[in-house]
Amino acid sequence: MDRRMLLCVALLFFDSANGQVSYTMPEEMDKGSLVGDIAHDLGLDTKRFISGKARIYTRNSEEYMELSRDRGVLLVKERIDREALCKQTTPCALHFQIILENPMEFYSITVQITDINDNPPTFEREKTEFKISESAVIGSKFVLEKAADLDVGINDLQKYELKPTDNFALKLQNNADGLKHVEMVLQKALDREKQEQINLVLTAVDGGEPQMSGTMQIVITVLDANDNAPVFTQKQYKATVAENSPKGTVVATVTASDADEGVNSKITYSITNTLDDVRKLFMINNRNGEITLIGNIDFEESRNFQIDIRASDDGGLTDSCKLIIDVQDVNDNKPEINIMSKSNVISENAEPNTVVTMIHIEDKDIEENGKVQCFINEKVEFTLKSSTNNFYSLVTDRTMQRIQSDKNLLEQPDSPLEST
Template sequence: MVVREGRCGRRQRALLCCVLVAAWEAARGQLRYSVPEELPKGSFVGDVAKDLALELAALGARGARVVSPGRAQYFALHASSGHLVTAERIDREQLCEKEPQCIVRCELIVEGEMKVYAIEVEITDINDNSPTFKKVELEEKMSEMTSPGARFPLPKAHDRDIGTNSLQSYALSGDEHFSLSVQAGADGEKRPELVLAKALDREEAAFHELLLRASDGGDPARTGTARIRVAVLDANDNAPAFSQAVYAVRVPEDVPVGSTLLTVTATDPDDGTNGEVRYSFPEISDKASNIFHLEPKTGAIELLRNLDFEEAQSYELEVQARDGGGISDTAKVVISVTDVNDNAPEISVRSALSEISEDAAPGTVVALVHVQDRDSGANGEVRCSLGEGVPFRLERALDDYYSVVTARELDRERASEYNVTVRAADGGSPALRSGAVLALRVLDVNDNAPVFAEARYSARLPENNAEGALVLTVRAWDADWGQNARVRYRLREGRLRGAPLSSYVSVQAETGALYALRSFDYEEVRELELWVRAEDGGAPPLSSNVSVRLLIADENDNAPQVLYPPPPPAPGPG
């Protein structure tokens, strides 16, 4: 019960530190949190809304989400609380192996604001792994002529934890003939050695049973053990010797599987089985054992599967040469992997608009894209561009993020939609390329007034016409779209001979047809001058006017009259 309460207290203190670190980083313009590994799914990481001064209502309404560069998504955002939480249980050793710092990076995308925020979460270690030996049953062979003080390298234990939770000490028990010495390597790694403390006598004891114990620095400490059986042999007075202490080779990551990367060589001047040398990896990780094979007889190191520079840039292996008498020598092999341009740039559209108004201001963000290349050096340097002939440009937003923004005002009447191609090319030779297409529709704005087909209209109408007779039709077109392009016609009011024009003629609102409402008399009205207005359906509407001249044609509808001399008066009644 005391142990459980202690662990809970340490976890609470770790989370408190996480909050304090986040507040300090937010003040610098960057969010950083720290949480221990193995937290349950849904555990609190940080209050993103508070640290970024974002309103909770805005997070839900504007579509905020958390994205990670790789396929795995370790964190999620609770829009209702603004908290960053774990999306799954995180194993630090699986994620970062022996890295001193385990940093997981992600981004918070606020789609409504077209903004992105960088978040770093440090995964701290807990003591959840015990030290382990590759083999728990070991056998060492020693000549009975071995002098006291001779040292024999023992297999190292491995603890996947780091810091104080990692391997800290070794202890040996079981026999007075042997003691333990622990040497610190150049890299700080502890290397146990079996030291012969007392001369051996095969006739007295052919075997010695020992127990090697490895302990970490956790609280409570975890341990792992390996049993060592020492077989005492007859004299073999020469040990194998490698031709060099360190073998180094550089190979490109695309070297074919089955290739021999290098060959190690050790010689032993003894005769018979005591001079026969066989090679092995005394300590090798599961990962490296799936990549490299050491031929026991020749010392050739062969490639079992493809190398990947993006996965690992170098490998350090320990090789052992052991003769038939059990005496051995060790050497180090360093295999450096060089990068080959085998990864094309990857373009991810993190947020994008599907439509935009044609009156959007220059600099309006229409898309947020993320570009990365898993190669290194020049092979991983990415240049981005847009397709030619589009009114858009790229602006760098954050590290590998780019914003696609409008470069100038749009005009739907020239182009109603765009397929914008985002191109990415790396610096390799030859360069690798990739692209992504953004489909964007331009929404109409009522920015065009109706235009008449003719600058002015005129028509002739014979007098004594029928009421309702069609005089002519005016036509106007509007370059806008939808309701903004719907044209209606009406007569601009005026007066003729004291009466309104609308009592003489009318215009059909939908078709622009002009009709005579009365029968004209040339002797009374010889021509009409009027204006017709075309108005679109925008808000507010736009309009234009055109003049219409109507000429009344004379007809022979009056007989001649004699004005002088006047006719004689008619005779009266007789």
């Protein structure tokens, strides 16, 4: 088919699909496991799968499903790890099409992958240390590292426990974004002369069955005299950065102050994110709180980042804030024209509206940058019809005649489609 016959500009079409079937399956199923009787669920005879040379069409780099034509069933081709496939995104699903020929048809298939409790909550470090003055007042708060659990839903992290609780109590706060903020609160005055070092264990527990947990040791060294903790000017900062921003771009600056004097007023800033890519993409100047881009960001991969920041003084007191960074999309992806299926020969007595080619258009950008319109820019005996989101069918618009020009058009080896 002549690729110059298609031109893509900004407009998106919607229509009903030829058919759609959805399945749900847990992650980690063995290779060859049955997903569903796809022929039966589509209302098709198994013989149609064989005569129509049924196959799976997907734009993914890896195919996790396979189709058994002779049985008309969908099978697991590769063991699926939900966390590797979707990370924390829910629901997690595979989307693909079943293509048939003679006549050409396609059906949209969705397979939702559910989570099993195969990951325990994990702390990035096995041990963390604090230096706290014995003059720290009751109610002083100390930010603790959060655990991360790759599972989702009930299998995700559910609670924390701190033991022993002689001097410190655990305080959890539910942020607006649903994440738990973990703090250790002083509830009994410290006495360096009685106890110079305190050892605690922080345990993170998920809600799976059976439950899984992870631990981190907290070592507290009791010091002399520090009366005031650092305080951020804001509990939450916001910033935006374009996805094509170069390394070295200053994204934002956070600021904390400490009412103490001398070494106890000296503030050190740090990023406390764990088990994500934040510290590979952003760094903070530990003296002035300036956050700089150090990696390449892609809007199509991550649309925003949350950076957890801690301010510590030399006496061991801390405060925390978070920086929300929204990534701005730029038009850095051009539409791609993908031929799903095509016929190289058309009978001259073919009826009008006979499907000769099925086409899928993809643009990874969003909103205005990702809107696509397709049309034929040459006068031929075909018309382009939209069937559903970015899926099109090239059909005959009148009875074909066996003339040389038509024959040449169908037999051209190079495809003159264009996209913009």
